[in-house]
Amino acid sequence: MPTEIGGLKSALIRRGMARRDFLKFCAAMTAVLALPSRYVPRVAAALEGAARPPLLWLEYQDCAGNTESVLRASKPTVAELVLDVLSLDYHETVMAAAGHQAEKSLMDTVEAYKGQYLVVVEGSIPTKDGGIYCTVGGRTALDLVQEIGGNAAAIIAAGTCAAYGGIPAAAPNPTGAVGVKDLVNGVPVINLPGCPMNVQNLTAVVVHYRTVGAWPATDQRGRPMFAYGSRIHDDCERRAHFDAGQFVEDWGDHGHRKGWCLYKMGCKGPETFHNCPIVRWNDGTSWPIGAGHGCVGCSEPNFWDTMSPFYERLPNVPGFGVEATADKVGLGIVAGVTGVFALHGVASAIRAKAQPVNRSKVEVEEE
Amino acid sequence: MHAVCSVRAVENALGIEVPLNAVIIRNLIEAAQYIQDHPVHFYHLHALDWVDIVSALSADPAATSELAQSISDWPKSSTNYFSAVQAKVKAFVETGQLGPFANAYWGHPAYKLPPEANLMAVAHYLEALDWQREVIRIHAVLGSKNPHLQTYLVGGMALAIDRDSPSVLNAERIALLKKLFAMGLEFVEQVYIPDLLAVASFYKEWASLGTGHGNYMTYGDFPLGVGDPSLHPELLFLPRGAILNKDLSTVHPVDQSKIAEYAAHSWYEYSRGNGTSLHPWEGETQPNYTGPQPPYEFLNTGEGDKYSWLKSPRYEDNPMEVGPLARMLMAYASPDAPSHASVKEKVDAVLAHLGVGPEALFSTLGRTAARGIETWVIAEVAMGWLDQLTANMKTGDVRVHNGESWEPSTWPAQAQGFGMTEAPRGALGHWVQIEDGRIKHYQCVVPSTWNAGPRDGNGQRGPYEAALVGTPIADPEQPLEILRTVHSFDPCMACAAHILDAEGQEIVSIKIQ
Numbered sequence: 104m105p106t107e108i109g110g111l112k113s114a115l116i117r118r119g120m121a122r123r124d125f126l127k128f129c130a131a132m133t134a135v136l137a138l139p140s141r142y143v144p145r146v147a148a149a150l151e152g153a154a155r156p157p158l159l160w161l162e163y164q165d166c167a168g169n170t171e172s173v174l175r176a177s178k179p180t181v182a183e184l185v186l187d188v189l190s191l192d193y194h195e196t197v198m199a200a201a202g203h204q205a206e207k208s209l210m211d212t213v214e215a216y217k218g219q220y221l222v223v224v225e226g227s228i229p230t231k232d233g234g235i236y237c238t239v240g241g242r243t244a245l246d247l248v249q250e251i252g253g254n255a256a257a258i259i260a261a262g263t264c265a266a267y268g269g270i271p272a273a274a275p276n277p278t279g280a281v282g283v284k285d286l287v288n289g290v291p292v293i294n295l296p297g298c299p300m301n302v303q304n305l306t307a308v309v310v311h312y313r314t315v316g317a318w319p320a321t322d323q324r325g326r327p328m329f330a331y332g333s334r335i336h337d338d339c340e341r342r343a344h345f346d347a348g349q350f351v352e353d354w355g356d357h358g359h360r361k362g363w364c365l366y367k368m369g370c371k372g373p374e375t376f377h378n379c380p381i382v383r384w385n386d387g388t389s390w391p392i393g394a395g396h397g398c399v400g401c402s403e404p405n406f407w408d409t410m411s412p413f414y415e416r417l418p419n420v421p422g423f424g425v426e427a428t429a430d431k432v433g434l435g436i437v438a439g440v441t442g443v444f445a446l447h448g449v450a451s452a453i454r455a456k457a458q459p460v461n462r463s464k465v466e467v468e469e470e
Numbered sequence: 471m472h473a474v475c476s477v478r479a480v481e482n483a484l485g486i487e488v489p490l491n492a493v494i495i496r497n498l499i500e501a502a503q504y505i506q507d508h509p510v511h512f513y514h515l516h517a518l519d520w521v522d523i524v525s526a527l528s529a530d531p532a533a534t535s536e537l538a539q540s541i542s543d544w545p546k547s548s549t550n551y552f553s554a555v556q557a558k559v560k561a562f563v564e565t566g567q568l569g570p571f572a573n574a575y576w577g578h579p580a581y582k583l584p585p586e587a588n589l590m591a592v593a594h595y596l597e598a599l600d601w602q603r604e605v606i607r608i609h610a611v612l613g614s615k616n617p618h619l620q621t622y623l624v625g626g627m628a629l630a631i632d633r634d635s636p637s638v639l640n641a642e643r644i645a646l647l648k649k650l651f652a653m654g655l656e657f658v659e660q661v662y663i664p665d666l667l668a669v670a671s672f673y674k675e676w677a678s679l680g681t682g683h684g685n686y687m688t689y690g691d692f693p694l695g696v697g698d699p700s701l702h703p704e705l706l707f708l709p710r711g712a713i714l715n716k717d718l719s720t721v722h723p724v725d726q727s728k729i730a731e732y733a734a735h736s737w738y739e740y741s742r743g744n745g746t747s748l749h750p751w752e753g754e755t756q757p758n759y760t761g762p763q764p765p766y767e768f769l770n771t772g773e774g775d776k777y778s779w780l781k782s783p784r785y786e787d788n789p790m791e792v793g794p795l796a797r798m799l800m801a802y803a804s805p806d807a808p809s810h811a812s813v814k815e816k817v818d819a820v821l822a823h824l825g826v827g828p829e830a831l832f833s834t835l836g837r838t839a840a841r842g843i844e845t846w847v848i849a850e851v852a853m854g855w856l857d858q859l860t861a862n863m864k865t866g867d868v869r870v871h872n873g874e875s876w877e878p879s880t881w882p883a884q885a886q887g888f889g890m891t892e893a894p895r896g897a898l899g900h901w902v903q904i905e906d907g908r909i910k911h912y913q914c915v916v917p918s919t920w921n922a923g924p925r926d927g928n929g930q931r932g933p934y935e936a937a938l939v940g941t942p943i944a945d946p947e948q949p950l951e952i953l954r955t956v957h958s959f960d961p962c963m964a965c966a967a968h969i970l971d972a973e974g975q976e977i978v979s980i981k982i983q
Contacts, residue, residue: 155567171617174510175603182599186558190567199518199574201953208573235759241766277757298618341637354623354871359630362637368628384615388607394614395638396621396628 131178135307135382136319136329146314155187157212157220159251160194163237163244164271164280165226168299169261170196176302177386189221189309195239206240213251222255223305224248224283227264227271231279248286257291257318258283259308263401266294266325273407284325291318294325298401303382304330324404326376335372335398336420338380341365359395369414370397377402471893472900472914473622474500479900480624482700483887489869490696492626494859495612497692497707498647499619500891501852502608505654507894508794508845509662511960513591513598516838519954520669521583521591524576527560529589537586542664546597555593575948582672591669594661605654611643626871633863644860651856655849658842666842667823670835677826680834680955682937684716685788686796687724687920689899691892692848694808700726700890707851708892709807711800712785716832718803724785726888726899731915732782735775735924737761745927747784750901751886753913782923782932783915791933792896792920793959795840799831801847809847816843834937837958878907893917895960918962934959 129147133140162170174181185191191198193209200208212220226244229236234245252258260283263269271280284292295304308327311319319327336342344350344364351359351368358364366373375398383390391398400410474496481488488496531552538547562568575581583591606616612629613619621628630638690710693699703710703724711721730747733740739758740746748754760776761769769777784790801813820839821828830836875881886903896917903911923932931939934956941951 155565157567168617174599175606175616177603180600180603182596185569186562189569191569192567192572194570197514198570198572199523200572201574202949204573204575204948211572232759233763235761235764236757238764241762241764241768243764246764353873354626354628354876355630355869355873359628360632360635360638360868362630362635385607385610386603388610389614391614391620393637394610394612394621394628395630396614396623399620401618 128178132307132310135303136311142314146310155190156256157192157216158189158223159192159209159212159220159255160223160225161244161248161251162195163224163226163228163239163248163265164278165262165264167196167225169223169225169265170194172261172299172302173305175385176306178303178306184306192220209251213254217254219256220254221309222252222258223261224252224258224265225261227268227280227282228286229271229278229280230286231277236278245286248283252283252287252290255290257293257312258287259305260284260292260294260296260325261305262300263296263298263404263406266296267404269298270407272405292325293318293321293327295330296324296326296402296404297377298406301330301377301379301382301384304378322376326402330378331376331402333376333378333381335375335377335380335392338378339372339392340380341392362395365392365395365397366420367416368397369412369416371400371403371406371410371413371417372398373417373420374410375400375403471500471503471891471898473619475889475891475893475898475900475914476902477622477624478698478700478889478891479887479902480889480904481887482698482889483885483902483904484624484875484881485698486625486872486875487696487698488626489872491631491859491862491867492870493693493696494855494862495627495629495870496622497855498852498859499609499612500692501848501855502606502612502651502654504845504848504894505651505658505852506602506606508841509598509658510602511894512662512666512838512842513595515960516957517591517595517669518571518574519950519957520581520673521595522576522578522581522588523559523571523574523592524563525581525583525585526589526592527556527563527585529556529585531556531589534586534589537668538590541668542660544660544664546593552589552593555596556589559592575950578948578950579944580950583669584672587668587672591665594665597661598657601653601657605650605657608647608650608654611639611647611650623871625873625876626869629870631863631868631870639863641863644856644863647856648853651849651853655853658845658849663842663846666839667820670824670839673835674824674826674830676835676954677824677830677833679941679951680837680937680958681716681832682791682933682939683789683931684714684832685785685790685933686713686799687711687785687790687792687897688796688800689724689890689892689897690797690800691890692851700888707808708797709800709804709809710890711804712790713796713799713803714788716829718799718828721800721803726890728786729899729915730784730787731919732784732926733776734782734927736778736781737776738781747787747927750888750899750913750915751903751911753901753911755913776924778924780919780923782926783920784926784930787926787928787930789923789926789930789932789936790920791937791959792917793837793841794844794894794896795831795837796896797892798840798843802828809851812847812850813843816846834955834958841960881907895962896920916962918959921959922961 126147130143133143133146176184179188192212198205228244228248230245234243237244260266265283267282268280271278293308308319319329321327341364345366349358349363351363351365379390399413400406532549534552535547535549609616609619613621632638633641688710690703690706690708692707693705694707695705697705699705710724712724730749732747734744737757737759739756740754771777798813801807801809802817804810820843884905889900891898898917899915901913921933925931937955941955943949943951
């Protein structure tokens, strides 16, 4: 099997992608990577000469949500990914082969491309009782991920389960589920947490690898900075409403219909680092806060245990200006409405006065 | 699907009535799930059991164009179009890196389609990949993102409605939904259904294979009004019911208290003994692995052996098949169901086209055809539901949530409930018990446990196992025929596929001996 089959550009053109579309794709990737636009030619140049590396996609304690996410890829599309960008040599959900023939595809690649292939892991790996809670073809996930992952060029942990154990690892973690990084040493592991991961970040990681010849910079939790370097709360389109003390108080109320801040409905945006507000989901169509529901912090380690109850507000999130908390922001509004300025901070009173007056009702703080 | 099932279980436990807009939004989300998921199953998870990609390379593009235009008005059908698709596939094959298409059973004698039909199907495999990505944007509009939607609430939906607000479900977003639903129906009518009929006509022998027990069960779904759908089956567009032993003349009512799960051959331990079965409210999930220590080649499947992580759900001790075939049979056999006329018209048209009788439905081919028919029925009716939501918006009805019991402090000290839904794969139920504002006990009984579960305490096989009995195998080393029947159920990839592979192997070896 040849390792070099021509560049991505020629592959895309073979599939009917025009030069202009190729550059648009490069521009989109440059933007996702948060690189200045002058990098577009560099991304293009790197991709033009890029090879088509084999990819092994391993599913363990998973729901195939990250696989579904990949099916939603648009830049490039999943057909382009599978036919041109990567050689998807093993993927239980989509591969045509079954049984022994499927396992043959896997081991063929592991042997022929030792140290060169990429691995994506979806789902957590159970370690309790010798790993018997997840086996594929009679071998444990624990055994497989160490052999196949241990001989890879790099591993991408797709989704919160593969990155940190995720939902299977939630208390009481009956199977001893862990993420990939806990099991494989000596091979770079890139964590792309999220429930599921956003496929645009997966594509960007692969492009970054080809463009710069290295994996993107990661934070202490193994997450690429370009995708997880910024807090949802800071990039949120509803942030101005938080700063202005405009909160949804009941589902379907005036504030909810006007797109106000969901902090009081339990939004975990203030404690979650992810680029959801920037890239959004499904080709930029929407994202949780955009659709009216708070963030549940699905890309943070142990989110199921640490971010729940999902509808309980986070305590003590610093607010705008001199206000220390949203409680005080709320009190400031009451003050502005009732005219009792002196009881509360001057800044909050001024800000409250500066708010638009077209609200049909002003919620009075109970706390 | 688990999201809507779980909120229904809690709403049932606490007696919460969901506003009409939220009922419609949930139905639209579920409809979009069917419209996207069924074609993805057909084209990307099942088609290659029937379609030989390698054979497509020797097709005549002009003859393919003729074939395509004879069965559909779909515009992508020119000779040039199929030539381009063929050239792409050829270039891909020539790289020597076959990726997900490597080591499959290409050239197997059980592949019956002519090269032109194979090329047409390969073209639509690729088209469907692009189409599904676009059509599922419905979920992003109504549910924030796909997969894993995030707008379900106990008591309604978190998707606010305001036709004049820029931030929520407004007139502009309704227009987008209309476009996407129309795109869904168009593809189903012009590509999916014609392809299904074309492929099926070459595989009619599969209309008498893969039957199994002939027992079918549905919980029903798509409530057409306000009220607890778990308690009011008369509200449901797709009806609730049970059919026993292929007898379409009687649809039995379904009572959730008659559902119980065995763990006789499952790696769990029941406190009252492994021969017993437990209703989900009493359900236990205490793992007890007794299989071979990995790495192993075969599981132990002797008389008393456990061999699966799935339990064996039974209805009045009967193994029941769930899924699109069960739903279409139930609607076909239930004259009072709101979906009856639409389902009957389409089922009869498909049977007439293939020149077979209703008995052909009880088969591998029937299962695959029922999935397509159901997609057609739902894609059609969903357009009307969207119109209804739009009409409500116009009259100023913006209620999406009933907050009366939102605060756990308002709940009784103890409560229990169940939620019933029809996931694309089949009947899905959740059972919850609440104590002091917290979940005390929770059990899910999912479609793939109904279909793929092991033998029960009475030694009865589950639907997969029963359906495989008697399957002819041309080449035991390449059991393509096994894949056809197992895939016709649309296995839940996440929790059962690995077990099923081993299970399938074992049945092959039994047949050989």
